[in-house]
Amino acid sequence: MSSQTRHAEIAGAGLAGLATAAALAQRGWSVRVHERGRELRDIGAGIFMWENALRVLEGVGAFDEAVRRAERIESWQLYDERGRLLQSDWMKGGGTRLYTVLRPDLHKALEHAAIEAGVEIVTGSLVAGASPEGELVLESGEVLKADLVVGADGVGSPVRNSVGLNLVVRDLQDGCMRSLIPRLPHDPVDRALEYWNGGRRVGVVPVTPELTYVYTCCPSDDLAGRRRPFDKESWTASFPQLRSVFDRIPDVSRWASFSDVRCHSWVNGRVAVVGDAASAMSPNLGQAACLAMTNGYALALMLEGQSDVRSGLLAWEARQRPVTDATQRYSRLYGRVGTRWPRPFADVRSALVWAAGRSRRWQERVNVAAHKGAQSVRPDGTAAA
Numbered sequence: 001m002s003s004q005t006r007h008a009e010i011a012g013a014g015l016a017g018l019a020t021a022a023a024l025a026q027r028g029w030s031v032r033v034h035e036r037g038r039e040l041r042d043i044g045a046g047i048f049m050w051e052n053a054l055r056v057l058e059g060v061g062a063f064d065e066a067v068r069r070a071e072r073i074e075s076w077q078l079y080d081e082r083g084r085l086l087q088s089d090w091m092k093g094g095g096t097r098l099y100t101v102l103r104p105d106l107h108k109a110l111e112h113a114a115i116e117a118g119v120e121i122v123t124g125s126l127v128a129g130a131s132p133e134g135e136l137v138l139e140s141g142e143v144l145k146a147d148l149v150v151g152a153d154g155v156g157s158p159v160r161n162s163v164g165l166n167l168v169v170r171d172l173q174d175g176c177m178r179s180l181i182p183r184l185p186h187d188p189v190d191r192a193l194e195y196w197n198g199g200r201r202v203g204v205v206p207v208t209p210e211l212t213y214v215y216t217c218c219p220s221d222d223l224a225g226r227r228r229p230f231d232k233e234s235w236t237a238s239f240p241q242l243r244s245v246f247d248r249i250p251d252v253s254r255w256a257s258f259s260d261v262r263c264h265s266w267v268n269g270r271v272a273v274v275g276d277a278a279s280a281m282s283p284n285l286g287q288a289a290c291l292a293m294t295n296g297y298a299l300a301l302m303l304e305g306q307s308d309v310r311s312g313l314l315a316w317e318a319r320q321r322p323v324t325d326a327t328q329r330y331s332r333l334y335g336r337v338g339t340r341w342p343r344p345f346a347d348v349r350s351a352l353v354w355a356a357g358r359s360r361r362w363q364e365r366v367n368v369a370a371h372k373g374a375q376s377v378r379p380d381g382t383a384a385a
């Protein structure tokens, strides 16, 4: 480590780790990322990318590649069990951009940006933990010293646990299956459609010119809802209008359960946690990865003007955390309303959701990450004052 170049060791080459790595390396850091997998990849289907994450992609130079075949979403429509349109511009407005992107495209674009910036990525490298003094400990016993250690190692985060930051890691008792289906002419164009019936929710969203992204969410104890292979009959009984969508869902679709992670702090000494390691949340608002990327990028911006890493990290947490915590709370609330609402009062739910959609202020509060969170990254990728 030279006295000029600061060095960072990062655990995890997911969306959080790669965005953080690229942003740090672009600001003169030497950066090494450790990924336990033998290869870099992201499994999954589509992913919503809101304004805040799009600015990060622009900032690290990954935007064009990430959205090359993605779909720009102009409206998000929500329908209840009686087919009534409850919302037509859900959480948008105020010039907030939204795209749906293929996850592998997004991951590749960030990987390329990181490599271009000079990041070293080591695959098959299993991290065991870290120390607040700035050490990353590998499972092999090797100890790597750094000015900054970042735990971007997901919900289970050995980095977070080893430096005592974890407060709550909770299975939210709901989840979903994600699928990519061949896109047909009658599938939605530049619109995300979400349908609710009881505790079940279905999203039908264009993601590339050839593919439509479908998510089917339900409580974990809805055994037919989470059955693999996908139970077309059971889902068609709940949403008869979507038979043609369900018929195209492949048998390989997998159930993913949702978790919340909350931390005492995101920082201990020279160690910071980011992404699901710090703030996993249900994907109901499509913001968990967006915030992972925004917070990782903001970390690099904050340290740019700070010679003292420890105080820079504390200032970063103080700045970024309120928006993330609020988003996590609203996401949990959305999950409760969408998944746990008592069926006899479904009409009350519809009325409340409809009313919420009429209030611009309420929508901006719920999607504070896209509105206020985007302000921590200017459109030109520099830090806001």
Ligand SMILES: Cc1cc2nc3c(=O)[nH]c(=O)nc-3n(C[C@H](O)[C@H](O)[C@H](O)COP(=O)(O)OP(=O)(O)OC[C@H]3O[C@@H](n4cnc5c(N)ncnc54)[C@H](O)[C@@H]3O)c2cc1C
Binding pocket: 011, 012, 013, 014, 015, 016, 017, 034, 035, 036, 037, 046, 047, 048, 049, 125, 126, 127, 128, 152, 153, 154, 155, 157, 158, 176, 178, 256, 257, 258, 274, 275, 276, 277, 280, 281, 283, 285, 286, 287, 288, 289, 290, 291, 292
């Ligand atoms: C069904 C579903 C839909 C979603 N949709 C959206 C959406 O539309 N928009 C959105 O913003 N978010 C969405 N999310 C959330 C999003 O997927 C996550 O927030 C995001 O992927 C987290 O990225 P991460 O890099 O923090 O963690 P991860 O993706 O978990 O990456 C962690 C990386 O660290 C590696 N790793 C773990 N442990 C170690 C170790 N010990 N040593 C070395 N490497 C290690 C892992 O292999 C992995 O590569 C969704 C989530 C789900 C489940």
